[in-house]
Amino acid sequence: MTRTRQTVAGVRASARSFFRKPFNIVLLVVLPALSIQLYGISLAQFPKFEFFTTAASLATTGRITGAVFATGALAGVLGLFQIISARDADRRLSICGIPPRDLLISRFATLVGISVIIAAVSTGTLVVLLPDSVGAPVFAFVGLVLGSIIYAMLGILVGSVLPRELEGSLVLVILADMDNVLASGIFQIDQRITRFSPLSYPHDIVTQAVVDGTFAGEKVLPALSFVAVFGVLAVVTYSWTVEPVATGGEAA
């Protein structure tokens, strides 16, 4: 089997195992809607105090924040679950002779695909649930894709270091929550803190797309930097965990 066909087979197997878990499907469908609506309804209850620094109404800002949180948390958690459930099998495949790098490509490719799907679901839900029309849904989608991939990489990283579903997902959700609070722009927070918030860039892209209908291109590079950093760390740790300890003699 050529390397390309191995990778394709790996992606297909990976995707199948993902979509055959009903819990994953339920999360994918329910969480964005729940998050967007809850954030939106709850923020809409508040009067616009002078310390709220949002450009859009609180109801709109709430829904955008809910979408960004749901996208990031979901991508991170699903990435984590995917890596944990595949870890033992991948180690076995590695022993059978498939290079860890190829396994990694399959896993990453699958997760990027899943991230795009998550972003699409969140975008669609946001467009439906926002009280006003969305200026540029495609740009909003791009922002959510970036947020999703950032957290998918983080999910792989956490899953490689802490391969336990409950503990790992708690770490991710709490991180996503902290990040989202900093990114939301509801309060004026010191920029020296917010520039280290990975979700602040996708959040700004989505906000500008929804409110102005324009693309915040200057936010893309910082977002991609986070993708790169988390991606490299994820590659290193994941490869290390599936690498066989002894490579033995030559194959017959």
Added chain:
Amino acid sequence: MRSRVTTAVTMGLREFRRTPVLLGLLAVLPVYYIGAFMYIVPDTSLPVTIDGESLRVPLADLIAALMTPLTAGLLAGIVGLFVMQSSKEADGRLRLAGFRSRELIVSRVSLLAAGGLLVSGVSLGVVLLGFTPASIPGFIAGTVLAALTYGVFGVIVGVSVDRLSGVYVMLFAPTVDVLLFQNPMATESPRWVTLLPGYFVTRATMDAAFTTGVDGIQFLGAVGYFAVLLLVGIVVFYRVTDVTQEK
């Protein structure tokens, strides 16, 4: 000879001590939810209505007062969930071995109370470093009541969901309830928020945080809500661990 109840409670506390995820949450969440939020909110004040009285309070203080019962409730809810999860597996066998249902219920309720006091203590310890409530005893009572109420809620949730799902329900339910729907900053809350577990206990705690008097009606409501929930929790627990030996 030590009683069965004492033994069961002792063993239950040991189980908690040996659950790293519980200990980790206990260490991290109060510091994050209370401490970090107090730090990042702007240094400003805002008008809120508490117990019919219009007050101007610092935003950081409001957040501190609100996040304390929330954090205690959230952590206690996860404790309650873990109690039910371990009970579902092995408590039925314990009953078969001879534990009477009353003894087991008393043990688990005691365990829940101990867990509630512990998480309240940690949450209060963090908040009192940066905020002094107007009525400290009232604030403590409100926080403990929030913990107990959500602790029982965690037991009820734990009946039908697995550990992973249950932790997420218990992370988000108190947060959505207390922080979003019971927030004194909110001026247009829907009427159904009065049915949520956090309604009475949040109002009682906010009152204790910012006024020197104690709002007896809210406290009474909170105790009543807890009592009803406890009854439901006991019935649910009994049914889950029931065995059917005929003599």
Added chain:
Amino acid sequence: MSDRTQTAPAGSGSATVIRADRIEKTYDSWLPFTRAVEVLDGATLDIRAGDIVGIMGENGSGKSTLMQILAGVLDHDNGTITRNGSIGWCPQEPRLYDRLTVDETFDLFGRAYDMTEDEIEDAEDWLLDELDFERFRDRQVRHLSGGNRQKLNLSVALMHEPDLLLLDEPYTGFDWETFQAFWDLTEELGDRGVGIAIISHIINERDRFDVIYELHEGHLHREVVGEDTDTTAPENCEDPSTTEEGTQ
């Protein structure tokens, strides 16, 4: 492997420790479009003091369900169960507290059985030695291997010296020595008058049993080991008329 010899044929003379008469059990679901599963349909069984009884059948035939009903953990739809004496139940999955040590598990269940501290200690020493897992007494259940967890599972069922033992696949994960020790222990308990029912898949262990019940399509077919196959209900049953229909 030793044959189980008795001075008297199985089922004669000794007291009944448990009798199950025409037990029926159906698993229903409230969800639409799901079928009800009828597991037991008039199952009848009788275990006497000192008997070692095997319960066999295909996967999914209802053996564990039957045993849980006998133990009193699960309710049944129809039929009667008469128990004479205390019961020790060893379930298929070790229903134990993961974060307690072996020592603490003995302590907790010993208290549940109303044993004194000395009795608990004696039982623990005996079983840890008999099943050879003394060196794990300070280890938490979740850190035990599958075999050792099963030893603890079995010990919890035995420790209070019950009149009837209900063991659901008790030797899962046992090494050969422990497997032998288990059968030695079982025979010793049988000689002391304990009634023992074991769910087993291991066909070539049949000679260790006095009586074998084969569960098939919800019914139990009884066979006294060493005699011709007998598919009728036990003849010499105590208290024969506890049901309206009467015995066969």
